[in-house]
Amino acid sequence: MSLAYLPDDVLLLIYSYLAIQDVLALKQTCRGLHAFGSTDYLWHRLVEKSDLPLDVPADTPSSQLPSDVLQRLAVKAIRLQLNWRRPTSEIKRTTSLPGTSDALFEFLQFVPGGRWLLVVQGGLRRFEHRNYTRVSFWDLSIIEHPRCVVMFEFTGKHRGSAVALRDGESLVTIVVALNDGGSQDFMQVRSVSIDDTMNALDPMSPLPSIVGSRRLDLPPQLVDPRATALIEGISVWENQLVATVALIVPDQEIKSHIMIANTDKGHARWMRKGPDQPIPLPQARLQNDRMIVFGYSRQDFVVRIHDLPCWLNQRGEGLVGEDVAWGRLREQYSFPLGSNLMDTVHIPSVSASFLTIMVFNEADPTQPSAQIVRFPLDDSTAHSGSKVTNARVPLPLDTSIRSVSIGTTGRRAVWMEHNLDTTRTRLMKLELGSIHDGTPDLSHGVLLPADPPLPFATDACHSLAFDEATCRLCLGLWDSSLHVVDFAS
DSSP: OOGGGSOHHHHHHHHTTSOHHHHHHHTTSOHHHHHHTTOHHHHHHHHHHOOSOOOOOTTSOGGGSOHHHHHHHHHHHHHHHHHHTSSSOOOOEEEEEOOSOSSEEEEEEEOTTSSEEEEEEEEEETTTTEEEEEEEEEEOSSTTSOEEEEEEEEESEEEEEEEEEETTTTEEEEEEEEESSSSBOEEEEEEEEOOTTOOTTOTTSOOOEEEEEEEEEOOOOOSOTTOEEEEEEEEEETTEEEEEEEEEOTTSOOEEEEEEEETTTTEEEEBOOSTTOOOSSOEEEEETTEEEEEEEETTEEEEEEEEOOHHHHTTTOOOTTOOBOOOOEEEEEEEEOOSOTTSEEEOOSSOSSEEEEEEEEOOOSSOOEEEEEEEEOSHHHHTTTOOOEEEEEEOOSSEEEEEEEEOSSSSEEEEEEEETTTOOEEEEEEEEEEEETTEEEEEEEEEEOSSOSSSSOGGGEEEEEEETTTTEEEEEETTSOEEEEEOOO
16 A cells, blocks of 8 residues: 555654654655645644754744744754754855944853844943943844844943843843942843834934833842842843842852842842752743753752742732742752862753753863753653753863853754863864663764864954854954854855
8 A cells, every 4th residue: 555545643653753854755755745744733743853953933832833834944954954964064154243342242142043143242441440331232134234223331340141032023122230340230121122224333223212221230138238249140031030149248158049020110039048949059041931940959950940930920019128939840850960060061041942051071181071961841841751861072181161152952052162282272063963762862073173264263262152043153253353154055
């Protein structure tokens, strides 16, 4: 019997064992299989179990897209993966962005999808004796004509940044943590309406419409008046913000507390301390309607997934000084890293269905390595047999790792590898694929050598940003120039 004459339920079972590449090939054999291989239901299932990072908008579930759109995205992702996994990935395009400041790059971040880029630069006004931080937000959808749609400048030294798009990418919220010389950091929040006509570098362009602008101070707390409060990390989603704050008191252990805020209202509170949060020095990220809290507990790396606190759904109101109770604990993971707690741990700025961390042990005199650990975040992946997975990547001796950027699903990552003997720097790439016997398929190698076919050497790179779905790379150089490198056509 021909495969095309099998019942639909049998065909669906057969297709469920195939990769997207196999389904695309099978569709070319006859009209019947082409029709069955083009159904929305089938493609929703294929994408759900696929390891291909698809360029799907962050606020659009793949289950809401028709099969023809998913097929186009899949074909593009397959071609990109073939290039990415080559020993020498082909550079398709290099674009230089116009300069907005001669200050060093403090922070670079792509909004998932590679269209939008946040750039933060910091410097010192010598004659005014003050630090300043300049923030620019770029639209790279037409890469031949990049547009700086928003640009601000703040007084103070940069401590951290976060960005989120809302309302169909028509509203951007940018949060910048600063310190102006005081004992406590603070945050500046800007929500700006953006459109395709704006260009901050064009004096004839329409001015941005500022929807919200406020300074957000840390909530009051009963601590030692000698304490210095430093913001260590920020995450923003819609109008919700979470920040990790380190409290440093002389001759005492450093303590970390988590703060949540409503950026529209400007209300901020501390999360409640106690047994509900057993991680001594926690970090936090926001993802959809949940809060991801993680950190070391002894020598284990712990990840806890909570519902958002009810306080955020109550319009950010409450008694002044009242700590906020934790939301329901959905899932918890604990993974023994078995490494020195001083090893550098790198966490992505934004996570989707998985949280992937990279731990670099550069000090091992016999075999330095990078350990990659992947934690499932979505309920669908956490309860479908998917468990915490890990893999190791050997590193050369006498190297120093800089500027690590991990994708939103943790499937791809890029980092700078500096050789201490030759003083040369190269960029490395990594991709995690399908899981076999609890271990993910791993591909890694050199992305850009020390002398790449570019107008500059990688030694000149100061910082980077990387988008996983498009493999778009942004490199900030020591001379304050900014370049975007594309590996997709």
